[in-house]
Amino acid sequence: MNLNINAMFYLSREVGKRCFIPQKSGKIINIASVAGLSGSPQGMYTIAYNTSKGAAVNFTRTLASEWGRYNINVNAICPGFFPSKMSRGLLDQIGDHIVAVTPLARLGGNEDLMGTVVFLASEASRHITGQTIAVDGGACIA
Amino acid sequence: MSTKQLFDLTGKVALITGGSRGLGLQMAEALGEMGARVAITARKTDELKDSRGAPQGQGHRGDERHQRLVEVRPDPGMVDAVLAKFGTIDILVNNAGATGARRPRTIPTRPGTR
Numbered sequence: 001m002n003l004n005i006n007a008m009f010y011l012s013r014e015v016g017k018r019c020f021i022p023q024k025s026g027k028i029i030n031i032a033s034v035a036g037l038s039g040s041p042q043g044m045y046t047i048a049y050n051t052s053k054g055a056a057v058n059f060t061r062t063l064a065s066e067w068g069r070y071n072i073n074v075n076a077i078c079p080g081f082f083p084s085k086m087s088r089g090l091l092d093q094i095g096d097h098i099v100a101v102t103p104l105a106r107l108g109g110n111e112d113l114m115g116t117v118v119f120l121a122s123e124a125s126r127h128i129t130g131q132t133i134a135v136d137g138g139a140c141i142a
Numbered sequence: 143m144s145t146k147q148l149f150d151l152t153g154k155v156a157l158i159t160g161g162s163r164g165l166g167l168q169m170a171e172a173l174g175e176m177g178a179r180v181a182i183t184a185r186k187t188d189e190l191k192d193s194r195g196a197p198q199g200q201g202h203r204g205d206e207r208h209q210r211l212v213e214v215r216p217d218p219g220m221v222d223a224v225l226a227k228f229g230t231i232d233i234l235v236n237n238a239g240a241t242g243a244r245r246p247r248t249i250p251t252r253p254g255t256r
Contacts, residue, residue, distance in 0.1 A: 004239045012236065018221060020231075027233045045244055047244070047246050049242065082164070086241055117172055122148060122151055
């Protein structure tokens with residue numbers, strides 16, 4: 001909880017106060033997770049993680065509504081399962097099941113977040129704030 | 143502004159927490175390729191060093207600084223370092239995160255620092 005949500009708040013406040021609010025522009029991109037959009041699949045016991053990521057999603061909405069007046073965009077990306085050091089243990093156990101229930105039938109790859117983060121960091125998304133984009137092969141809507 | 147220009151990040155400064163590996167590194171490289179100057183933080187200095195050897199886009203990776211984000215006190219030193227190097231911050235990616243599997247009944251009343 002401290003790292004996943006408290007640090008997100010403290011650093012956003014710090015950068016907002018010192019840079020974004022004075023310059024009347026800024027982009028905040030919070031990396032939440034599809035775990036922040038629902039409970040967990042059977043066999044996965046990550047209540048603290050899901051709680052912190054759910055908090056990140058609504059933190060994004062609330063900060064967006066409070067800092068919109070400073071021309072600051074605040075959005076969230078919810079990655080699904082990407083092979084990484086953090087997810088390795090879990091994917092060893094339930095990776096096959098995850099792929100089976102994902103509409104695009106794949107895990108996230110090492111280019112799959114690039115377009116989304118560039119979009120949210122750029123002027124292309126200037127009229128979008130408080131939103132959450134799941135990058136998960138469709139897993140969270142299946 | 144053309145559509146290509148709308149996606150261009152030339153001259154922008156991005157700070158990415160947990161940028162030394164995994165999703166954070168992927169995003170750092172994407173922003174760098176689009177022209178941003180990128181500062182990354184990580185809890186482990188050896189991983190910051192390793193990430194310098196990783197393939198980079200046309201942009202360049204900037205200040206890399208050991209930072210224990212798990213200590214949640216607001217730490218002005220980290221932002222100071224980025225501002226000293228780049229002058230400002232335009233893009234903040236709050237990426238650093240941790241997970242751990244634990245059944246509710248086994249979680250202590252006072253959880254650890256994660």
